[in-house]
Amino acid sequence: MSSxxxxxxxxxxxxxxxxxxxxxxPPPNAAAPKPARPRMGIEVPKLGDGPFVYDTAEHQKxxxxxxARGLVHPWSMLWLPDGGMLITELRGKLKLxxxxxxxxxxGTPEVRAQGxxxxxxxxxxxxxxxxxxxxxxxxKLTGNPAVPNExxxxxxxxxxxxxxxVDRQELLTTDAYRVVGGTASRIAFDRxxxxxxxxxxxxxxxxxxxxxxxxxxxxxxDDGTPAPGNPFAGKPGFRPEVYTMGHRNQLGxxxxxxxxxxxxxxxxxxxGDEVNVIQAGRNYGWxxxxxxxxxxxxRVSENPWREGIELPLLYWVPxxxxxxxxxxxxxxxPAWKNNLFVGSMRVGEVPGTAHLxxxxxxxxxxxxxxxxxxxxxxxxIRDVRxxxxxxxxxLTDEENGVLFRIEPTN
Amino acid sequence: MSSxxxxxxxxxxxxxxxxxxxxxxPPPNAAAPKPARPRMGIEVPKLGDGPFVYDTAEHQKxxxxxxARGLVHPWSMLWLPDGGMLITELRGKLKLxxxxxxxxxxGTPEVRAQGxxxxxxxxxxxxxxxxxxxxxxxxKLTGNPAVPNExxxxxxxxxxxxxxxVDRQELLTTDAYRVVGGTASRIAFDRxxxxxxxxxxxxxxxxxxxxxxxxxxxxxxDDGTPAPGNPFAGKPGFRPEVYTMGHRNQLGxxxxxxxxxxxxxxxxxxxGDEVNVIQAGRNYGWxxxxxxxxxxxxRVSENPWREGIELPLLYWVPxxxxxxxxxxxxxxxPAWKNNLFVGSMRVGEVPGTAHLxxxxxxxxxxxxxxxxxxxxxxxxIRDVRxxxxxxxxxLTDEENGVLFRIEPTN
Numbered sequence: 001m002s003s004x005x006x007x008x009x010x011x012x013x014x015x016x017x018x019x020x021x022x023x024x025x026p027p028p029n030a031a032a033p034k035p036a037r038p039r040m041g042i043e044v045p046k047l048g049d050g051p052f053v054y055d056t057a058e059h060q061k062x063x064x065x066x067x068a069r070g071l072v073h074p075w076s077m078l079w080l081p082d083g084g085m086l087i088t089e090l091r092g093k094l095k096l097x098x099x100x101x102x103x104x105x106x107g108t109p110e111v112r113a114q115g116x117x118x119x120x121x122x123x124x125x126x127x128x129x130x131x132x133x134x135x136x137x138x139x140k141l142t143g144n145p146a147v148p149n150e151x152x153x154x155x156x157x158x159x160x161x162x163x164x165x166v167d168r169q170e171l172l173t174t175d176a177y178r179v180v181g182g183t184a185s186r187i188a189f190d191r192x193x194x195x196x197x198x199x200x201x202x203x204x205x206x207x208x209x210x211x212x213x214x215x216x217x218x219x220x221x222d223d224g225t226p227a228p229g230n231p232f233a234g235k236p237g238f239r240p241e242v243y244t245m246g247h248r249n250q251l252g253x254x255x256x257x258x259x260x261x262x263x264x265x266x267x268x269x270x271x272g273d274e275v276n277v278i279q280a281g282r283n284y285g286w287x288x289x290x291x292x293x294x295x296x297x298x299r300v301s302e303n304p305w306r307e308g309i310e311l312p313l314l315y316w317v318p319x320x321x322x323x324x325x326x327x328x329x330x331x332x333x334p335a336w337k338n339n340l341f342v343g344s345m346r347v348g349e350v351p352g353t354a355h356l357x358x359x360x361x362x363x364x365x366x367x368x369x370x371x372x373x374x375x376x377x378x379x380x381i382r383d384v385r386x387x388x389x390x391x392x393x394x395l396t397d398e399e400n401g402v403l404f405r406i407e408p409t410n
Numbered sequence: 411m412s413s414x415x416x417x418x419x420x421x422x423x424x425x426x427x428x429x430x431x432x433x434x435x436p437p438p439n440a441a442a443p444k445p446a447r448p449r450m451g452i453e454v455p456k457l458g459d460g461p462f463v464y465d466t467a468e469h470q471k472x473x474x475x476x477x478a479r480g481l482v483h484p485w486s487m488l489w490l491p492d493g494g495m496l497i498t499e500l501r502g503k504l505k506l507x508x509x510x511x512x513x514x515x516x517g518t519p520e521v522r523a524q525g526x527x528x529x530x531x532x533x534x535x536x537x538x539x540x541x542x543x544x545x546x547x548x549x550k551l552t553g554n555p556a557v558p559n560e561x562x563x564x565x566x567x568x569x570x571x572x573x574x575x576v577d578r579q580e581l582l583t584t585d586a587y588r589v590v591g592g593t594a595s596r597i598a599f600d601r602x603x604x605x606x607x608x609x610x611x612x613x614x615x616x617x618x619x620x621x622x623x624x625x626x627x628x629x630x631x632d633d634g635t636p637a638p639g640n641p642f643a644g645k646p647g648f649r650p651e652v653y654t655m656g657h658r659n660q661l662g663x664x665x666x667x668x669x670x671x672x673x674x675x676x677x678x679x680x681x682g683d684e685v686n687v688i689q690a691g692r693n694y695g696w697x698x699x700x701x702x703x704x705x706x707x708x709r710v711s712e713n714p715w716r717e718g719i720e721l722p723l724l725y726w727v728p729x730x731x732x733x734x735x736x737x738x739x740x741x742x743x744p745a746w747k748n749n750l751f752v753g754s755m756r757v758g759e760v761p762g763t764a765h766l767x768x769x770x771x772x773x774x775x776x777x778x779x780x781x782x783x784x785x786x787x788x789x790x791i792r793d794v795r796x797x798x799x800x801x802x803x804x805l806t807d808e809e810n811g812v813l814f815r816i817e818p819t820n
Contacts, residue, residue, distance in 0.1 A: 040467050040468060040779075041467050042464075042465045042466060042467060043465070054452075055452045055453070056452060057450050057451045057452060058450060270777070270778070270779070271777070291701075291714075291727075293776065293777055295778075296772070296776075296778075297771075297772040297774060297776030297777065297778055298774075298776055299721075299776075303715055303721075304701075304714055304715050304721070305713055305714050305715050311709075311713075311714070315727050316727055316728075317701075317725050317726055317727045318726075318779075318780050352780075352781070352782065353782060353785065361707075362706070362707040364707060364708075366703065366706075366707030366708055366709075367680070367681070367703055367707065368680075368705075368706075368707055369450075369680070369728075370728050370762075371762070372762070372763060375763065375785065376786070
């Protein structure tokens with residue numbers, strides 16, 4: 001079968017999936033369908049009070065403390081210049097955690113909170129100290145009367161006046177998700193003040209369509225317009241916001257603090273989680289090629305790779321359900337300098353052990369080894385960040401989620 | 411660079427590695443070089459008395475009992491028709507475990523026991539009930555006076571008279587390992603009475619050389635001569651024993667009891683463990699292509715795959731240090747019927763969690779999901795077999811190794 005034929009077949013299959021998916025959507029307030037078999041996976045043990053103390057592979061002993069409780073599926077976090085912390089929750093709330101107290105910050109956009117969709121990432125404008133601008137990614141209904149519950153990804157910003165988000169603006173909306181469910185979105189500013197936005201397209205061909213904003217990394221000015229010099233600008237059939245294409249579902253995004261290299265964490269299907277080095281104009285392959293399998297068993301693609309497709313920097317088979325990522329550059333854990341940390345959310349339906357993973361890279365960003373941490377807690381790690389104090393902080397994607405602080409024991 | 415050029419360069423590099431490796435070998439009784447840094451990895455906890463009880467992902471509760479202790483790096487096991495169990499130990503001993511008592515069986519061949527090398531797999535002749543023939547794979551010195559400690563892989567057989575191995579014969583020896591260290595070898599008979607032997611070639615190009623018996627699956631008659639109909643028989647530059655080529659280091663081998671498909675478990679480098687479906691005449695790629703990286707960081711091959719190379723049925727990134735494999739077909743664990751079990755030995759220098767892994771395949775042998783079991787014990791699982799009683803049995807590759815029995819709790 002030629003590429004064109006394969007593409008056509010894929011397109012038709014996806015169109016059918018799409019129609020079927022929307023057709024099957026239950027009407028509002030319909031009873032949820034009962035699961036046909038008992039939920040797979042062993043029970044996640046109730047999280048104790050901690051602190052939890054571990055030895056680790058490079059003899060760095062750590063203490064894991066629950067710094068905050070009561071977060072409902074927290075998604076992302078950042079530190080304000082005054083030391084306070086903003087935390088998003090998937091269902092749409094924004095929390096401010098300061099001096100041990102948690103309070104809600106009003107003024108967030110109305111989000112479509114269902115399944116994977118909702119309020120996701122949050123970032124400060126590089127010039128936040130002056131303009132107090134906060135950026136966020138979220139899902140919203142398109143309002144298309146022909147397709148109830150049709151959703152799209154959006155990026156917005158607002159000014160944080162210390163108590164509320166004010167002067168909120170919607171900067172960008174993508175084309176609609178063609179199947180229900182949505183995907184994740186991370187956002188990050190580079191050193192030049194440009195904003196990078198990840199979008200996903202797990203079950204459609206949109207990642208390979210230049211005129212779709214889904215399945216991409218987008219690069220924008222701080223006002224949401226396409227960044228100057230974007231690689232496909234002016235190319236027929238391509239949106240000028242597109243920076244890279246061929247992405248499935250990107251749950252992590254970070255600039256390497258030392259090298260400035262942009263790293264994106266991407267969910268594969270069953271097998272095939274990746275960390276990619278994001279470079280202008282490149283194609284990362286989804287859904288043309290993948291190391292993974294569909295959940296029914298067959299491989300996503302006959303071959304795991306083809307000429308012209310970027311190889312991931314790191315990949316995981318089986319998938320760990322990769323999420324937030326961070327490069328550690330602090331002084332608290334000398335043995336972990338420049339290590340990459342990634343969250344794993346793999347428990348429940350897909351058996352596995354959610355954990356924090358540490359990856360040692362050499363100076364050329366080539367992988368040397370990995371270590372799984374906190375496996376016994378079995379908490380879904382949604383986000384990982386280095387704090388201003390040089391400790392590591394984690395958010396757990398649980399109904400009763402927590403903020404973990406990891407510090408050396410000595 | 412063309413394939414030929416690449417091959418040439420590879421050959422030269424490997425030749426240099428080889429010379430360097432033999433040159434660096436310490437003289438007998440020389441003091442071992444001191445490690446430059448503390449050994450990586452967290453301490454493996456002392457194994458308790460058990461039994462250890464677990465819930466598992468498909469609600470199959472299990473009890474893990476220590477059935478026997480005091481095995482020194484046990485490697486393989488099988489059951490005799492009378493219910494007794496033969497167990498090999500890497501350093502060269504053969505043990506008989508019957509009615510709770512362990513005794514040593516003399517008559518094993520002299521083996522080169524160092525590093526990965528020694529006495530490895532053991533198998534019964536299909537007609538054992540009549541001829542009492544036992545087959546085994548092992549490493550031995552070549553006796554080449556020009557290269558002290560030069561070793562090779564061998565396959566032998568002997569008659570087990572109930573107390574000793576007698577009438578021992580050496581059936582096959584391979585060409586010498588070109589670098590020190592050796593590789594693993596498993597053996598298994600098919601339904602037609604032909605013997606399959608795995609050999610490895612981790613650090614040389616021998617896996618791609620038709621006239622080398624290393625880095626291959628070999629197929630033999632029960633007397634050690636090449637099996638009739640072997641795919642390369644009569645082809646210039648190929649040994650007639652060769653059945654498949656391009657293998658790195660195969661630590662597991664089993665026939666699927668239902669389908670008869672031959673499965674081989676292969677160690678990748680850092681990333682790239684595989685289970686392959688072994689089919690006559692195919693090339694599995696080592697060291698031309700690999701999903702893995704060298705231990706210094708760079709990828710083994712620019713591309714993870716190329717036309718004409720077999721894709722693995724299953725692969726693991728990062729590596730779990732895969733070892734023995736078995737397909738479960740008993741009645742004791744109904745939810746695990748036709749699941750593939752593989753041992754993982756990944757602890758110590760390479761951080762990780764040694765465990766038993768369960769892989770669910772659909773009717774087309776396509777992977778559906780995996781589960782890690784016994785992770786908290788952190789025991790290196792060298793072999794896994796289904797016992798005649800329908801329970802699962804494991805050997806741990808430890809200085810004080812054990813035989814585990816896994817049975818349902820009900």
